[in-house]
Amino acid sequence: MISQIFSLAFLAQTIRITVPYSLASLGGVYSERGGVVNIALEGIILNGAFCATVGTYYTGSALFGVACGIAGGLLTALIHAVISIHIKADQIISGIAINLFAVGITKFVLEILFQSSSNSPRIAGLPHIHLGFIENQPDVANLLGNPLVLATIFIVIASHFIIFKTRFGLRLRSVGENPEAADTVGIGVTLYRYYGVLISGALAGLAGAWLAFDQHSFTDGMSAGRGYIALAAMIVGKWNPLGAAAACLLFGFAESLQIQLQGGGLPTQFIQMIPYVATIIALAGFIGKAVAPGADGIPYEKEK
Amino acid sequence: MTEKRHWLEHPATQNFLIPIFAVVLSFAVGAIFILIVGQDPFQVYSVLFSQTLGNSYGVGQLLFKTTPLIFTGLSVALCFKAGLFNIGAEGQLQIGAFMTALVGMYTVGVPAFIEIPLLVLAGMVGGGIWGFIPGYLKAKTGAHEVINTIMLNFVAAALVSFFVTNVFNVPATVHTPSIAPTGRIPRFDAVFSGFQGSPVNFSIVIALLAALFVWYYIDRTRYGYELRVVGLNSKAAEYGGISVSKNIIVSMVIGGAIAGLVGTNYVMGYKYYFEEGFSTGTGFMGIAVALLGNNNPFGVILAALLFGMLEYGGLVINTMVPKELVSILQAIVIIFVISSNKIFRKILVNFLKKRTLSIND
Amino acid sequence: MPYAIELLNITKRFARTTANDDITLKVESGSIHALVGENGAGKTTLMETLYGLYQPDSGRIRIHGKEVSIRSPHDSIRLGIGMVHQHFMLVPPLTVLENIVLGAETTRYSLLDLKKTTAEISELAGRFSLSVPLDEKVENIGVGIQQRVEILKAIYRKADILVLDEPTAVLTPQEAVQLFKILSELKEEGKTIVLITHKLNEVMAISDRVSVMRKGKIAGEVETAKTNPQELAQMMVGRPVLLRVEKAEKKAGEPVLAINDLSYVDRRGISLLKKVSLEVGSGEILGIAGVEGNGQSQLVECIAGLMKPSSGSITLDGISISGLTPRDVFARGLAHVPEDRIKRGLVVEMDVKENLILGLHNQPQFSSRLAVNRKSIMDNARFLITKYDIRPVDPDIHARGLSGGNQQKVIIARELSRNAQVIIASQPTRGVDIGGIEFIHRTLVEARDAGKAVLLVSADLNEILSLSDRIAVMYDGRIVKVFPNSKVEESELGLYMTGSKGDSQMKAVGS
Numbered sequence A: 001m002i003s004q005i006f007s008l009a010f011l012a013q014t015i016r017i018t019v020p021y022s023l024a025s026l027g028g029v030y031s032e033r034g035g036v037v038n039i040a041l042e043g044i045i046l047n048g049a050f051c052a053t054v055g056t057y058y059t060g061s062a063l064f065g066v067a068c069g070i071a072g073g074l075l076t077a078l079i080h081a082v083i084s085i086h087i088k089a090d091q092i093i094s095g096i097a098i099n100l101f102a103v104g105i106t107k108f109v110l111e112i113l114f115q116s117s118s119n120s121p122r123i124a125g126l127p128h129i130h131l132g133f134i135e136n137q138p139d140v141a142n143l144l145g146n147p148l149v150l151a152t153i154f155i156v157i158a159s160h161f162i163i164f165k166t167r168f169g170l171r172l173r174s175v176g177e178n179p180e181a182a183d184t185v186g187i188g189v190t191l192y193r194y195y196g197v198l199i200s201g202a203l204a205g206l207a208g209a210w211l212a213f214d215q216h217s218f219t220d221g222m223s224a225g226r227g228y229i230a231l232a233a234m235i236v237g238k239w240n241p242l243g244a245a246a247a248c249l250l251f252g253f254a255e256s257l258q259i260q261l262q263g264g265g266l267p268t269q270f271i272q273m274i275p276y277v278a279t280i281i282a283l284a285g286f287i288g289k290a291v292a293p294g295a296d297g298i299p300y301e302k303e304k
Numbered sequence B: 001m002t003e004k005r006h007w008l009e010h011p012a013t014q015n016f017l018i019p020i021f022a023v024v025l026s027f028a029v030g031a032i033f034i035l036i037v038g039q040d041p042f043q044v045y046s047v048l049f050s051q052t053l054g055n056s057y058g059v060g061q062l063l064f065k066t067t068p069l070i071f072t073g074l075s076v077a078l079c080f081k082a083g084l085f086n087i088g089a090e091g092q093l094q095i096g097a098f099m100t101a102l103v104g105m106y107t108v109g110v111p112a113f114i115e116i117p118l119l120v121l122a123g124m125v126g127g128g129i130w131g132f133i134p135g136y137l138k139a140k141t142g143a144h145e146v147i148n149t150i151m152l153n154f155v156a157a158a159l160v161s162f163f164v165t166n167v168f169n170v171p172a173t174v175h176t177p178s179i180a181p182t183g184r185i186p187r188f189d190a191v192f193s194g195f196q197g198s199p200v201n202f203s204i205v206i207a208l209l210a211a212l213f214v215w216y217y218i219d220r221t222r223y224g225y226e227l228r229v230v231g232l233n234s235k236a237a238e239y240g241g242i243s244v245s246k247n248i249i250v251s252m253v254i255g256g257a258i259a260g261l262v263g264t265n266y267v268m269g270y271k272y273y274f275e276e277g278f279s280t281g282t283g284f285m286g287i288a289v290a291l292l293g294n295n296n297p298f299g300v301i302l303a304a305l306l307f308g309m310l311e312y313g314g315l316v317i318n319t320m321v322p323k324e325l326v327s328i329l330q331a332i333v334i335i336f337v338i339s340s341n342k343i344f345r346k347i348l349v350n351f352l353k354k355r356t357l358s359i360n361d
Numbered sequence C: 001m002p003y004a005i006e007l008l009n010i011t012k013r014f015a016r017t018t019a020n021d022d023i024t025l026k027v028e029s030g031s032i033h034a035l036v037g038e039n040g041a042g043k044t045t046l047m048e049t050l051y052g053l054y055q056p057d058s059g060r061i062r063i064h065g066k067e068v069s070i071r072s073p074h075d076s077i078r079l080g081i082g083m084v085h086q087h088f089m090l091v092p093p094l095t096v097l098e099n100i101v102l103g104a105e106t107t108r109y110s111l112l113d114l115k116k117t118t119a120e121i122s123e124l125a126g127r128f129s130l131s132v133p134l135d136e137k138v139e140n141i142g143v144g145i146q147q148r149v150e151i152l153k154a155i156y157r158k159a160d161i162l163v164l165d166e167p168t169a170v171l172t173p174q175e176a177v178q179l180f181k182i183l184s185e186l187k188e189e190g191k192t193i194v195l196i197t198h199k200l201n202e203v204m205a206i207s208d209r210v211s212v213m214r215k216g217k218i219a220g221e222v223e224t225a226k227t228n229p230q231e232l233a234q235m236m237v238g239r240p241v242l243l244r245v246e247k248a249e250k251k252a253g254e255p256v257l258a259i260n261d262l263s264y265v266d267r268r269g270i271s272l273l274k275k276v277s278l279e280v281g282s283g284e285i286l287g288i289a290g291v292e293g294n295g296q297s298q299l300v301e302c303i304a305g306l307m308k309p310s311s312g313s314i315t316l317d318g319i320s321i322s323g324l325t326p327r328d329v330f331a332r333g334l335a336h337v338p339e340d341r342i343k344r345g346l347v348v349e350m351d352v353k354e355n356l357i358l359g360l361h362n363q364p365q366f367s368s369r370l371a372v373n374r375k376s377i378m379d380n381a382r383f384l385i386t387k388y389d390i391r392p393v394d395p396d397i398h399a400r401g402l403s404g405g406n407q408q409k410v411i412i413a414r415e416l417s418r419n420a421q422v423i424i425a426s427q428p429t430r431g432v433d434i435g436g437i438e439f440i441h442r443t444l445v446e447a448r449d450a451g452k453a454v455l456l457v458s459a460d461l462n463e464i465l466s467l468s469d470r471i472a473v474m475y476d477g478r479i480v481k482v483f484p485n486s487k488v489e490e491s492e493l494g495l496y497m498t499g500s501k502g503d504s505q506m507k508a509v510g511s
Helices: A008-033 A041-059 A062-086 A091-114 A138-144 A147-165 A167-177 A179-184 A189-215 A226-236 A241-260 A268-284 B011-037 B041-053 B056-081 B089-106 B112-141 B145-167 B203-220 B222-232 B234-239 B244-259 B262-268 B282-292 B297-316 B325-360 C043-050 C073-078 C096-101 C114-127 C143-156 C173-188 C200-206 C229-237 C296-303 C326-331 C341-345 C374-387 C404-417 C434-449 C461-467 C490-497
Strands: C003-013 C018-028 C032-037 C058-063 C066-068 C081-084 C161-165 C192-197 C209-214 C217-223 C255-265 C271-281 C284-289 C311-316 C334-337 C422-426 C453-458 C470-475 C478-483
Touching (some): A008 A041, A008 A147, A008 A167, A008 A189, A008 A226, A041 A189, A062 A189, A091 B282, A147 A167, A147 A189, A226 A241, A226 A268, A268 B112, A268 B145, B011 B297, B011 B325, B056 B089, B056 B262, B056 B282, B089 B244, B112 B262, B203 B222, B203 B297, B222 B234, B222 B244, B282 B297, B282 B325, B297 B325, C003 C043, C018 C032, C018 C043, C032 C043, C032 C200, C032 C229, C043 C192, C081 C143, C096 C143, C114 C143, C173 C192, C173 C200, C192 C200, C229 C490, C255 C296, C271 C296, C271 C478, C284 C434, C341 C404, C404 C422, C404 C434, C422 C434, C434 C461, C461 C490, C478 C490
Parallel strands (some): C032 C192, C032 C209, C284 C453
Antiparallel strands (some): C003 C018, C209 C217, C255 C271, C255 C311
C-alpha cells in the first residue's frame, strides 16, 4: 500500500501540481516583499495560460508560447501595478477586479478565436530533455526532463539569493517594509514596487503557461483557485521563497495524496482544506506567527 | 470660514456622481469590445436593456439575480463601515444556505409561520458563525480578515461539498433532499401572472428588509454609531470608551448572517434544496455591489439591480457578442470606481481651478 | 574658519503656516552647531530642507562654499550630508549591516559583498566607538544602538556633515553621555555637526555655537562659551505680549484628582513615568509645563484609561480609577481633551453633531437600546455650537471641514458638556488661531471658577503661565519642580524644563 502510494508516478504527480503553485507563490513573494498585495495572482495565471495557449496554437512554437504566457502575465500585472502604485487605489479590490476581468476576457476571446467559451483546440506540450535514466517510466522521465520543472527549481533557489543576497532584493525588501526609510536613502520606491509586481506577473504567467502545456489546451477558469493557494503558501512560507516553495510542495503532496486515495480513506474535501486551514493557523500565530512586510498593501504617499 | 463651495465639491454629490461616471465609462470601454467583435454597440446595449427591463419575464429574471447580490452587497457594506473588508461573503452564504436546507429537510410538518422564520434564522446562524471566525481572529490575534475570509471561502466550499456528496445528499446527486413544503417562499408568479416562468420570489422582500435593517442599524442606533467610529478612527473609538474588538466581532457576525440569507432566494424560493456550486461568485460580486453602492444600503440595492441586470443581460446578448462581455463590464466598473475616487477628484479640482481663474480674468 | 553649510534666506511655507521665514544660518566647518527652539519653531523643517526632503519656496544653499541645488536625499547624500531623523529611518526586520548599506551597497558578482562591507563598517565603528551588532536585526536592538546605526549609516555614506534631530529624546541619560562622546570624536575627525535640540544643558555641554529659532525665524545666534542657559531660555520663549487671562485669585478646594507614585514602563522596558505624584483641587488649574516627550502624554493617557499604569494609584474623589476602561473613567467624572485632536479626539469623517456625542453616545438622552435620539443629538449640537461659537454653524458638516480652532472647540464643548469634576486638557490650543486661543482659555478659567479641577498640560509656556494656579514641571518622566503660584519667570521654568535645574524628585501635592 505504502509503496504503491509513494511511487515514481506519485512523485511525478506531486511535482506536476507543485510547479505552478511554486511559480505563482514566488510571484506573490516578490510583489508583497515590495509592499503590494497581489490577490490578482489568480487572474494572472489564467491570462498567462490563455496567452501561452494562443501563442503556441498560432505559431506551433512552445517556446513562443511560453514567452506569450509570460507576456500575458506581465501585462495583467501591469494593470494591477498602475492601479496600486500609481493611482494608489485599494490593492485588494484591484486584485479581485482583475481576477474577474481575467475570467471574462479569456472566455470572450476564446469564443471569438475558437467559437467555444469552454476550451481551446489541443496544443502540443513542451519538448523535454532526455535525462538518460528511469527510461522504463517515460511519463516520469519526461516530466523530470521538462525544462519548466528544471526552471522552477532554479527560480526557487535563485529567488532566495535574489531576495536575500542581492542589492535588488535588499532594496525591494526595504520598500516593502519601510518605504519612507528607503526614500531617505535615495531608493526609488515606485520603481522597486513596479519591479516586484511585474516579476510576480512574469512568474504567475509562467505558472499559467505550465498549466496550459500540462493540459495541452486552455479551458475556462483553469486557474481553479491556484492563485489563492499560491497566496496561502506564501503566507505559510512566511514570505520567503524557500518557505513558500516548501509550502507548495506540502500542498502538492497533500493534493496528489488525495488523488491517489480517491474513494478510500479520508474524504478528499478534508485534504483540500489543508492549505487554507494551514494559512489561517499560520496567520493566527499558533505555529510561529506569519508576519507580512511592514508596508504591505499600503500605498506610499511621499508628501507629508 | 463660510466660503461658498461649488456644488460639485460636496462629498454627497461626488459619492453619487462617481459611480455613475464609472458605469458610463465602463459601458464606453465595453463598446470597444463590442466593436472588436464586429457588432454595433448601440444595438447590443439596446437589446441588453430592452430584454431585461422591457418585459416582465426579463424583470423577473433580473430581480431573481438581484436578490442574492443585495444580501452579499449589504454584508460587505456593513463590514466596510466597521473598517473591515469582508471577502468572505461567498463562504458565509454557502454555510448559511446549507444550514437552511439542512434544517428544512428535518423539520417536516412544522407550520409555515414557524418554519419560514426558522429556516431564515438557520441561514443567518450559519453565515454568522462563518463571519465570527475571521472576526474573532482579527480581534484577538490581529490576523488580517482579508486573507482569513478568502481562506474560509475555500474551507466552506470543501465542507459543504463533503456534506452534499457524502452525508446529506440525494443519492447520485450533489444536492440535499427537498426542504419541508411549509418552508417554501412563494414565487412572484404565484401571485402576479405576468412573471410566469421567472424564478423571482418573495425572498426579495427579505432582501429589502435586510437593507432597511442595515440602514437603521448603522444610521439610527448607538451600535451603528459605535461601529462607524471604530471603522473611521479606532483610536478615537478607544478614547470614547468604545470597544474596538467587540465591534469587529459583532460586525463580522452580522455581515456573515446577512450573507447567510442568500439561501432564502435559492433554497427556499427556487430549487427547495441546497446544491453544490449553486453560487457562482455571488459573494465576490457583493464587493463590487457594495463599492458601487458606496456602502450605502439603498445604493447597494441600486447597484445590485445593475449587476443583476448585467448577469441576466449576458444571456440575452449572447447571440450577438459573447456573454462574457458582462463579466468584463463588471470588472471594469470596479476598476473605475476605485480609480475614479482619485482621478475624478483630480479632474474636478483642475476644472474648478480653471473656472475660477477664467472668472477672475 | 570656512562654512560647511550656508543656508541663505530660506523660506518654506505650508498650507497654513510659514515654517521657515527668511532664515539664514551658517555653520562653520568642523564645529558642533546647536539649533534650539520650542516645538514648532521650524528647526526640523529647516534641516529636512537641507536634506532634500522639502524644497524651499525661496532661498539658496551653499555647501562648502559652493552653491548647490538639493532636490532629494539622493543629492544631499552625494554632497556628504547625513541626517539622523528623530523617528529613525530604519527597516526593522533587516539586519544592522543591511540597514547601513541600504542604498549604498557594494556588490561582487551581483551579490552583496557583505564580507568587504563588514570589514569597512567594523573599521568605521571602531574608529568612532560606535559598536553595533552587525548581524542582529534592527527590531531586536534598543533605541540607543539604533541611533548608532543611524550615525554609522551616515558616516558610511561618507557624510562629513551630520544633522541630528533631537537625538537624546529617546535615550537614557547614560546613553546620552555616550552619544556626546561619539559626537566629540566625530568633531575631532573634522566632521561638521548640527544638533537640533531643546535641552539647554546639552547645548551648553557640547556645542560650539548656538542658533535659536522661534516661530519660524532665527531669534539669535551666539557662541556657546559666551552665553548661559538663562539667556538662551529667554531667547527661546521670547518676550511676546502675554495673553493675559482675566482670572480672580481663588483658593483651591479639596483635592479631587490624586495621583500617587504613578509609574509606567513601556513594552521595551523603558521607564516613561517615574513615581509621579500630584493632586488637583477643585477650583484650581494645575499646569504641567515641560518639553514634549517627557512623560506628559503617558501621564494623561494613564489617567484617562488609555494606558495601564505599571504601578501607583490614581483616585478621583477618593475612588480609585486606576486601570479602568476609558468608558468607566468617563463615568466616574473625568473629561479629557486629548493632545492629538485628529488622531484621538475627533472622527473627522463624521458630522460635527456626531462628534459632539463621542463617549456620551450611550447616555439616555442621546440613545436608548433601540434607537438614537436624533432630535436630542441635534439639539445638543445646536446648543453647543452656539455656546462655544463653533463655526461654521452647521451640525451636519464633517469635522474635517472645520479649522483647527473650531475642531478644538468641538472637543472642548463636548468634554465640558460631560459636566465632569475633573478636566484634563492636553495641548488645548495647539494649532489654534489667536481668537480661538482666547476663547478656549476663557472657557477653561470659567470651568475652574465653577469649581472644576483642571489639569492643563501644555508645551506652550505662555499658556501655562497665564492659566495656571500652580505649575508643575515635568522632565524625564518626573515632576522636577512645583511652583505654588504662577509668579515665576519663564526663563526659570525653562531651566527646569530643559533639565538644567532641579534634578531631585518633587511631589506636586498640596497647595
